[in-house]
Amino acid sequence: MSHVLSEKTRRLPGEAGVWIFVGADMLMFGLFFTSFVIERSKNVELYNLSQQALNFNYGGINTLILLTSSWFVVLAVHAAKMDKVRHVAYLLAAGALCGLAFCVLKVVEYTEKISHGISMLTNDFFMYYFILTGIHFFHVIVGTVMLFILCRKALAGTYHSRNVLWLESGATYWHMVDLLWIILFPLLYLMR
Amino acid sequence: MGLWLGTPTLVWAVLMLATCASTWWLKSGAATSMLATAAILVIAAVKVRLVIIHFMELGDAPLKWRIFFELWVIVFSGVILAGFWLSAH
Numbered sequence: 073m074s075h076v077l078s079e080k081t082r083r084l085p086g087e088a089g090v091w092i093f094v095g096a097d098m099l100m101f102g103l104f105f106t107s108f109v110i111e112r113s114k115n116v117e118l119y120n121l122s123q124q125a126l127n128f129n130y131g132g133i134n135t136l137i138l139l140t141s142s143w144f145v146v147l148a149v150h151a152a153k154m155d156k157v158r159h160v161a162y163l164l165a166a167g168a169l170c171g172l173a174f175c176v177l178k179v180v181e182y183t184e185k186i187s188h189g190i191s192m193l194t195n196d197f198f199m200y201y202f203i204l205t206g207i208h209f210f211h212v213i214v215g216t217v218m219l220f221i222l223c224r225k226a227l228a229g230t231y232h233s234r235n236v237l238w239l240e241s242g243a244t245y246w247h248m249v250d251l252l253w254i255i256l257f258p259l260l261y262l263m264r
Numbered sequence: 265m266g267l268w269l270g271t272p273t274l275v276w277a278v279l280m281l282a283t284c285a286s287t288w289w290l291k292s293g294a295a296t297s298m299l300a301t302a303a304i305l306v307i308a309a310v311k312v313r314l315v316i317i318h319f320m321e322l323g324d325a326p327l328k329w330r331i332f333f334e335l336w337v338i339v340f341s342g343v344i345l346a347g348f349w350l351s352a353h
Contacts, residue, residue: 082326102340109347116351132287143276146319151267244320251315258308262291263301263348
């Protein structure tokens with residue numbers, strides 16, 4: 073996109089309050105990331121050894137799932153702006169199903185860890201693993217429920233070019249969930 | 265351009281390819297471990313920026329908002345990279 077916008081024509085999508093929440097949430101996660109790298113630097117061997125117990129395929133596939141979900145949600149917002157009202161609902165449903173797929177895979181992963189006797193009490197690495205992915209997982213559950221609710225409203229024709237504010241706000245939250253995972257995944261599963 | 269053929273789809277394709285490269289190519293020893301991790305972290309920062317600019321549409325948002333989120337990427341990616349580099353030495 074090569075166009076240059078003046079400050080007057082620039083627009084924040086959705087509600088400003090949602091952006092403040094998203095910014096605060098991202099700052100909180102930023103501090104979690106900082107805390108993790110500081111603690112890791114004190115005992116790199118333990119963190120690298122513990123990381124080998126993680127299956128990075130789960131993390132990688134879940135990244136692809138969340139990216140695809142975000143893409144569907146972007147397209148849903150664009151569809152609303154183009155007054156393609158039915159498309160909005162279908163795209164939000166696709167996004168929500170991706171969120172559900174992430175949840176299923178996460179439960180499989182947690183179950184696998186717990187069945188191997190790994191918990192947040194195992195060591196510092198796994199404490200961070202369970203707390204960081206757990207808080208993020210909670211965000212995914214909230215976001216998935218939100219997408220299903222938005223989808224239901226979209227089926228009733230709520231979202232179109234003159235009413236996109238809350239659809240954009242929901243999309244903003246969902247993209248934050250996506251981008252936090254983009255950092256969490258390499259931090260926990262790949263960095264060594 | 266229609267709904268499916270546009271910048272979001274192009275950005276999504278780049279994000280998917282970058283994820284596959286990080287997860288199943290760089291991780292599996294295509295480069296030395298330290299270089300591979302540094303590349304993986306830089307790729308993650310670029311991916312986050314793509315999401316912020318194109319998916320969250322901050323590219324067209326008032327500058328104060330865009331600057332805040334762009335700074336978030338720079339600061340915390342920098343912290344993670346610095347933490348990784350320091351712990352490797």
